Amino acid sequence: xxxxxxxxxDILAGLRPPKPIAASPYFRERVxxxxxxxxCRRKSWLIRWPGWVTAGCTVALLLLLIPxxxxxxxxxxxxxxxxxxxxxxxxxxxxxxxxxxxxxxxxFELIGTKYDFVPVEIWRDYTNPPQWRVQKPGRxxxxxxxxxxxxxxKTNSVSSGPSGAGYIEWLRxxxxxxxxxxxxxxxxxxxxxxxxxxxxxxxxxxxxxxDLTHDWAKNKSIAESDHxxxxxxxxxxxxxxxxxxxxxxxxxxxxxxxxxxxxxxETFQPALFVLQIPADATKLLDASEMKPASVTLAGPxxxxxYFFDSLAHERWDDVLAVYPxxxxxxxxxxxxGGLQVISIGDPFQSGLYxxxxxxxxxxxANGEVRKHKLAVKNTNPKHTWIVDGGF
Amino acid sequence: MVAATAIEIERWPQTTxxxxxxxxxxxxxxxQFATYRLGSQTDAEDVVQDVFVHAFKDRAKRRAVVEVRPYxxxxxxxxxxxxxxxxxxxxxxxxxxxxxxxxxxxQFPDFYRLLDQLPENEAEVIRLRAWxxxxxxxxxxxxxxxxxxxxxxxxxxxEKLRRLMCPQGGLNQ
Numbered sequence: 001x002x003x004x005x006x007x008x009x010d011i012l013a014g015l016r017p018p019k020p021i022a023a024s025p026y027f028r029e030r031v032x033x034x035x036x037x038x039x040c041r042r043k044s045w046l047i048r049w050p051g052w053v054t055a056g057c058t059v060a061l062l063l064l065l066i067p068x069x070x071x072x073x074x075x076x077x078x079x080x081x082x083x084x085x086x087x088x089x090x091x092x093x094x095x096x097x098x099x100x101x102x103x104x105x106x107x108f109e110l111i112g113t114k115y116d117f118v119p120v121e122i123w124r125d126y127t128n129p130p131q132w133r134v135q136k137p138g139r140x141x142x143x144x145x146x147x148x149x150x151x152x153x154k155t156n157s158v159s160s161g162p163s164g165a166g167y168i169e170w171l172r173x174x175x176x177x178x179x180x181x182x183x184x185x186x187x188x189x190x191x192x193x194x195x196x197x198x199x200x201x202x203x204x205x206x207x208x209x210x211d212l213t214h215d216w217a218k219n220k221s222i223a224e225s226d227h228x229x230x231x232x233x234x235x236x237x238x239x240x241x242x243x244x245x246x247x248x249x250x251x252x253x254x255x256x257x258x259x260x261x262x263x264x265x266e267t268f269q270p271a272l273f274v275l276q277i278p279a280d281a282t283k284l285l286d287a288s289e290m291k292p293a294s295v296t297l298a299g300p301x302x303x304x305x306y307f308f309d310s311l312a313h314e315r316w317d318d319v320l321a322v323y324p325x326x327x328x329x330x331x332x333x334x335x336x337g338g339l340q341v342i343s344i345g346d347p348f349q350s351g352l353y354x355x356x357x358x359x360x361x362x363x364x365a366n367g368e369v370r371k372h373k374l375a376v377k378n379t380n381p382k383h384t385w386i387v388d389g390g391f
Numbered sequence: 392m393v394a395a396t397a398i399e400i401e402r403w404p405q406t407t408x409x410x411x412x413x414x415x416x417x418x419x420x421x422x423q424f425a426t427y428r429l430g431s432q433t434d435a436e437d438v439v440q441d442v443f444v445h446a447f448k449d450r451a452k453r454r455a456v457v458e459v460r461p462y463x464x465x466x467x468x469x470x471x472x473x474x475x476x477x478x479x480x481x482x483x484x485x486x487x488x489x490x491x492x493x494x495x496x497x498q499f500p501d502f503y504r505l506l507d508q509l510p511e512n513e514a515e516v517i518r519l520r521a522w523x524x525x526x527x528x529x530x531x532x533x534x535x536x537x538x539x540x541x542x543x544x545x546x547x548x549x550e551k552l553r554r555l556m557c558p559q560g561g562l563n564q
Contacts, residue, residue: 028415
């Protein structure tokens, strides 16, 4: 900024800030929350009218709705699914904007009623081959027609796989709004349908999936929680207009996800489906590409012990025998290197996760004590134990 | 300040991920400019947040904008002007009002107040030159004026500042 040869530098120097000003901590998060709220705000014509007009219209609407509610007008759910699928048959693209109570950067499955809302956006181009992109702050997955690529900015890591790779988990059905309704119907979920004000509303109530004898995973994903999905479809076109998901806990339904801005037939730039990955990104590997551990790991607890011992002694090659990546990112090295293991508990299974959760307590080199569950699984063809998350 | 990397923004962002990146790249320089313009970092952050939300809301409309960074400065500058006008209507001087309300006010050297004695279009070009890393070409986008005009305003403004600061001669005399 300073140009010593500039003849006006003497004046400019006196005007320059004595010290640079930086944004407050969490400013960025605050703005992204506001952007998300803006993106998710339902377009309501009511709020644009003066109060007296709104009141008048509300009364008129109620007068129209009362007979409808009284007669309990309902559409047949099965018929509705069929019409909705047909309505989307000619769609060229769909763009879904919403928000989920989750952690930025974490997997797309994770939810928590105490978490703040995080913006989520989905693009689906019904080209041949189809292309799509799903993203939230800190994590993005794009499928260019052949390969799905996931980039996690927090760990600067990238993973590639086939279109069906499990990168987007619960959000996958959102790529096909027509089939999401079909799958709900196929699952035989409890359904209530009503019609009012030009909108068909379908409430689908489902029980938590998986074995929750150990309740660690309960309510940590939508599929592992008792939940209600509320679908809004245009009465005329039968196109999906919105979706809200409520987790039922402690006797009430709490909103954890809503997608109320769904746009059809937008034109997307091809670049949207191709990620620009930093050259120094860590590559996450398939289990078959990993080097074997220097000792035989008998089970999840041994795998967890091996992982933490390797981090404790900063044996990065050994870390890579259980952590599926081509290198250990410098941030992981700095954060976990030299840790001390306080305890490692007995593994358990919970919910829909096919692996095990291993409780652990560690003291980091900076003195911080961390207590959590390491996710470990060996569901790959070679049954190699790999660390899947939880650190 | 992250101006060097901010130059990499080549088109108006269209996705929340792109906005997240844009905010990361430009928040400090925009807040710095607004803070010195308004005398309060709290107010500056409100203004910049408002600008980002509007930038997101109107993203489709601004798809063709390629000078993203200077355009954001233009939005911040306009929003700051609105805030200053509303303060003037409330008959408060910008610094005094903020001192009472928050502890985040910025101390201005008296020198800064000399800018208030310049024609506004000249003062604004000098502020943008001094408080940001924008080039004259980018300042032209930010103030919506041709580059030669921007350079003239800068030159006239600097000359006036010199006279205001040192009525008897140059700074080094």
